[in-house]
Amino acid sequence: MHNPSTFDAPRPAAARSSWMRYASPALFYPLAGRMIPFFAAGAALLAAAGLYTGLVVAPIDSQQGEVYRILFIHVAAAWMSMFLYLVMAGYAALGLIFNTRLSFMMMRALAPTGALFTFLTLWTGALWGKPTWGTWWVWDARLTSELILLFLYLGFMALQAATDDTQRADRGGAILLLAGVVNVPIIYFSVQWWSTLHQGASINLTAAPSMARIMVTAMLLMVAAFWLYSAAVALARVRGIILEREPGAVQAGGEMAAGQTGPRGARTEAK
Amino acid sequence: MLATLSQLALREVRLAWRRPADTLGATLFFIVTGSLFPLAVGPDPVLLLAIGPGVLWVCALLGILLSLNRPFAQDYDNGALEQLLVSPHPLPMLVGVKLGAHWFSTCVPLILASPVLALQFGLPPHAIGILVLSLLLGTPTLALVGGLGAALTLGLRGGALLPLLVLPLYVPVLIFGAGAVSATYAGLGAGPQLSLLGAGLCLAILLCPWGASAALRVALD
Numbered sequence: 001m002h003n004p005s006t007f008d009a010p011r012p013a014a015a016r017s018s019w020m021r022y023a024s025p026a027l028f029y030p031l032a033g034r035m036i037p038f039f040a041a042g043a044a045l046l047a048a049a050g051l052y053t054g055l056v057v058a059p060i061d062s063q064q065g066e067v068y069r070i071l072f073i074h075v076a077a078a079w080m081s082m083f084l085y086l087v088m089a090g091y092a093a094l095g096l097i098f099n100t101r102l103s104f105m106m107m108r109a110l111a112p113t114g115a116l117f118t119f120l121t122l123w124t125g126a127l128w129g130k131p132t133w134g135t136w137w138v139w140d141a142r143l144t145s146e147l148i149l150l151f152l153y154l155g156f157m158a159l160q161a162a163t164d165d166t167q168r169a170d171r172g173g174a175i176l177l178l179a180g181v182v183n184v185p186i187i188y189f190s191v192q193w194w195s196t197l198h199q200g201a202s203i204n205l206t207a208a209p210s211m212a213r214i215m216v217t218a219m220l221l222m223v224a225a226f227w228l229y230s231a232a233v234a235l236a237r238v239r240g241i242i243l244e245r246e247p248g249a250v251q252a253g254g255e256m257a258a259g260q261t262g263p264r265g266a267r268t269e270a271k
Numbered sequence: 272m273l274a275t276l277s278q279l280a281l282r283e284v285r286l287a288w289r290r291p292a293d294t295l296g297a298t299l300f301f302i303v304t305g306s307l308f309p310l311a312v313g314p315d316p317v318l319l320l321a322i323g324p325g326v327l328w329v330c331a332l333l334g335i336l337l338s339l340n341r342p343f344a345q346d347y348d349n350g351a352l353e354q355l356l357v358s359p360h361p362l363p364m365l366v367g368v369k370l371g372a373h374w375f376s377t378c379v380p381l382i383l384a385s386p387v388l389a390l391q392f393g394l395p396p397h398a399i400g401i402l403v404l405s406l407l408l409g410t411p412t413l414a415l416v417g418g419l420g421a422a423l424t425l426g427l428r429g430g431a432l433l434p435l436l437v438l439p440l441y442v443p444v445l446i447f448g449a450g451a452v453s454a455t456y457a458g459l460g461a462g463p464q465l466s467l468l469g470a471g472l473c474l475a476i477l478l479c480p481w482g483a484s485a486a487l488r489v490a491l492d
Contacts, residue, residue: 144442148439148442151435151438151439152439154435155435155436155439158431158432158435158436159423159424159427159432159436162424162427162428162432163427167489167492168489168490168492171485171486171489172423172486172489172490175419175423175482175485175486175489176423176436178482179416179419179440179478179482180439180440182440182474
């Protein structure tokens with residue numbers, strides 16, 4: 001039953017330790033704006049390098065032929081789909097523990113990107129499965145788990161969409177995420193739990209990779225590119241959320257940071 | 272404390288049994304839907320035996336899903352839920368008892384009806400025993416996880432929201448529940464699946480009342 005305004009009261013920035021300083025949406029807003037171009041440019045460069053290495057430089061696979069090249073997108077997207085869910089759950093926990101509004105906003109901003117990568121994983125997996133396994137879809141544990149992960153993302157987004165009260169949407173969504181995070185280890189260990197059609201992981205930390213070095217390089221480049229893309233898109237989205245929820249704070253924060261331009265102020269007034 | 276909890280449990284069960292049509296809805300749904308499958312896929316005994324465990328488990332799961340708005344929605348409308356929230360006793364405890372009473376009044380009739388439906392699918396006696404056991408271990412988890420979903424969606428618009436939230440979380444229970452029954456066909460023991468169902472139940476008992484009460488506090492804030 002607490003009043004949000006008690007948390008909105010401006011506190012002196014100097015009193016906070018430096019890493020907590022940017023937990024204030026008003027101060028984070030300009031910082032995010034400055035970071036987005038770097039992340040976006042890095043994502044474009046790494047994706048170009050990764051695609052070039054994967055599609056042109058890497059040799060043809062001895063068993064799968066050219067088809068395997070879609071895995072450079074598939075595997076990277078699969079890693080991101082699971083990783084982003086964990087990041088969202090991390091933000092959910094942070095928000096519930098420290099009561100920071102920005103954590104909930106980041107949690108919300110990451111959801112569409114995570115859902116996109118999950119969908120991309122399923123789609124590219126189907127495209128790879130048709131020539132390799134001879135079928136678009138099998139009810140294999142890992143495919144099924146990925147599908148459930150997509151449902152979890154959709155459920156989270158549906159709950160957000162159905163709740164008008166932002167505080168309830170934030171906290172309810174956070175509780176749902178923490179409940180769903182039980183599912184992510186099941187995804188990862190399902191290969192060991194059920195004997196399935198899906199091949200085991202090709203990369204692990206304890207043994208040498210069973211892939212050629214050039215293929216690993218391409219894959220890691222794609223993972224880094226997707227990672228930077230997610231950061232850029234989530235930051236752009238969180239700026240939108242901050243503007244929507246706290247237009248006044250953005251203006252005040254802009255004045256505090258003393259580096260803001262006119263158009264943002266104009267947009268907040270328009271709202 | 273114990274007196275409060277037992278009073279609360281009694282109240283829930285009494286309220287449930289004064290509306291038998293409402294309470295037995297899940298069981299009736301289970302029986303009717305289960306009977307539709309042979310009509311749809313044909314009366315071939317081999318096929319029915321093969322799909323039996325899965326169909327029975329899915330029907331039970333959907334029946335429970337239908338009953339999920341009961342434990343909180345009514346109390347939310349008439350204000351009894353707020354009394355629960357301001358009570359000096361720990362809320363997760365109260366929510367756990369509430370969901371336990373809900374399981375007792377809704378799921379126990381369903382479990383009692385399950386052997387009859389299983390006979391219609393031609394399950395052998397041993398498999399029926401495992402089915403009842405798996406339902407006994409699995410349905411409390413469904414009720415607890417469903418209670419969390421019901422608390423999260425309390426008073427929200429959109430009828431499809433609760434199934435969308437809860438069904439993905441039900442998947443492990445469904446896999447192990449139906450898997451336990453199917454394993455007996457192959458002559459394998461159902462022990463591993465039943466153990467995993469039990470482990471899931473322990474986890475749900477530990478976490479769900481806590482999460483549901485947090486969600487209720489958010490909903491009534």
